[in-house]
Amino acid sequence: MQVQLSHPARTIEVKGPKKVKELLRELNLVVEAHLVIKGDDLVTEDEMLYEGDQIEIRPVISGGSPHFTSHISRLTSQE
């Protein structure tokens, strides 16, 4: 099956059949930080993937936006 990965964007070939959680483990990817999409559908970790399936493993983690921590620090600086 073809597996599309990000950061950096690349496609790899993986032998099926195997479950989503086995695929993630094989690629050393943490479940909590990824979504697995088969075709256009989101699939759970126990879903079986077969030869010929188009799979995308999408990372979900982002660096985040600036926080509005404190009214004092957010618009001022002592530089």
Place this chain on the structure above:
Amino acid sequence: MNCTKCKTKAVIGLPRHNAAFCKVCFNGFVHDQVARAIKSEWMFGKEDRILVAVSGGKDSLALWDILLKLGYRADALYVNLGIGSYSEQSHAKVRKFAEAVAASHGATLHLHTVEQEAGAGIKELAQLIHRPTCSTCGTIKRYQFNRVAIEQNYDVMATGHNLDDEAARLLGNVLHWQEEYLDKQGPSLPASVAGFAKKVKPLYRLSERELAAYAVLNKIDYIVEECPMAKGSKMLQYKEVLNRLETESPGTKQTFYWGFLEKQSKKQPSATTMTEKDRAVLHPCTSCSQPTTAEICSYCKMMARAKTVVPR
């Protein structure tokens, strides 16, 4: 794996809730979590005008989508930072969502372009004034979101910070014992002085994975690429560590952050005390009138410095 509620085929498993959901029940779960956050933290009501800070990423676009679907009056502001193709792509995603989804709810998208005001994009600007890019970005975004919220008379400003953002930030603050920040890490900051908008984080009960799933399931086209400036950031490292813990022990992130909020609520100075503290040290910037502890706020100092070095 079947949906815990309706027993049809599930599309996502949520180990931290010992549950799995189909698309319909998952959307219901997400909307419930946001409604609960808004109510329990007294964020805003149906009559309030909300300004959502959008970046083109999954969290902020999901937040705008959820608020509109829950029937709130939510407009948005996008700040174009001028980071080459990354900014072009993220701007296009925001515009697409505004036209395809938000417009039908009567919502408006505001735009601020850094290059128009500063004469350069964020990366060049940071180099010219000798400051880290992320810190320059933070100063500009905070300033512009607050400015638009105040000038356009919004009651509250909402950001897409999620459970992972808050847990990672809490971990960073604890590791460095930055107690002054710990005191103010709640999901709702009051409008303590004139010139500051109230700021809230309605997604603090939802993880990044849940928000990405919400975006995919609802066909919200967001920018998957990471901001090129955020590579190797400490926040990403903390998130990675927390996600390894979460995978081994589901519920770690919520126990960490929600547990912290619960403890803080018992000893935290009230919003009134926070307001009193702010009022004691803040006064209007002599240049732009936004509140600051100095004579001139950091944004105006930055712009003044930029204008001396950027060719116009």
